[in-house]
Amino acid sequence: KNEVEQSPQNLTAQEGEFITINCSYSVGISALHWLQQHPGGGIVSLFMLSSGKKKHGRLIATINIQEKHSSLHITASHPRDSAVYICAVMNYGGSQGNLIFGKGTKLSVKP
Amino acid sequence: DTEVTQTPKHLVMGMTNKKSLKCEQHMGHRAMYWYKQKAKKPPELMFVYSYEKLSINESVPSRFSPECPNSSLLNLHLHALQPEDSALYLCASSSREGWTEAFFGQGTRLTVV
Numbered sequence: 001k002n003e004v005e006q007s008p009q010n011l012t013a014q015e016g017e018f019i020t021i022n023c024s025y026s027v028g029i030s031a032l033h034w035l036q037q038h039p040g041g042g043i044v045s046l047f048m049l050s051s052g053k054k055k056h057g058r059l060i061a062t063i064n065i066q067e068k069h070s071s072l073h074i075t076a077s078h079p080r081d082s083a084v085y086i087c088a089v090m091n092y093g094g095s096q097g098n099l100i101f102g103k104g105t106k107l108s109v110k111p
Numbered sequence: 112d113t114e115v116t117q118t119p120k121h122l123v124m125g126m127t128n129k130k131s132l133k134c135e136q137h138m139g140h141r142a143m144y145w146y147k148q149k150a151k152k153p154p155e156l157m158f159v160y161s162y163e164k165l166s167i168n169e170s171v172p173s174r175f176s177p178e179c180p181n182s183s184l185l186n187l188h189l190h191a192l193q194p195e196d197s198a199l200y201l202c203a204s205s206s207r208e209g210w211t212e213a214f215f216g217q218g219t220r221l222t223v224v
Binding site for chain 1: 117152153154156199201203211212213214215216217218220
């Protein structure tokens with residue numbers, strides 16, 4: 001079993017829909033990252049969380065440390081949100097380099 | 112400036128060539144990282160530099176040679192690569208090694224022919 005599991009693996013939505021991507025992890029963590037990667041491109045860090053909730057524009061990320069679960073929400077989705085969204089956790093006491101990545105969720109938003 | 116800049120964006124090289132990938136940041140970050148990403152896979156850590164010293168080498172073959180000449184610059188020297196080394200090479204930085212936000216570059220798409 002992977003230490004970081006994301007669901008769904010693939011997601012197709014219509015423009016304007018509310019989207020949720022889930023991430024569950026099985027290790028003790030000091031922080032969790034949500035990352036965005038466009039096709040063939042580099043990675044953009046969206047959020048780093050250790051507790052609670054963060055909001056940036058139409059993006060909201062939440063984390064429940066007790067349940068070892070995080071969600072990324074996109075409100076009023078737009079075709080430009082189409083990308084792979086990656087959850088990555090930092091092992092408690094580990095170094096930044098030891099990010100444990102999920103396999104990513106490929107999101108396609110149709111106009 | 113919150114950017115990590117990687118050059119070149121694309122590189123095609125033969126198996127006998129020597130080339131270098133470059134990564135630069137001017138955020139004052141003291142930890143820099145090289146990752147390798149194959150298609151449809153998550154990134155895999157290769158090297159970590161902390162305060163210009165190599166702190167992690169994830170058993171990477173010697174045909175990949177990292178170098179950190181100063182706190183803003185990270186190089187990856189390539190020599191005698193194999194076609195299976197073709198991948199997206201990502202650089203990242205953080206203010207220090209550990210619990211801080213990481214910034215990633217756009218990557219260098221490497222093709223070995």
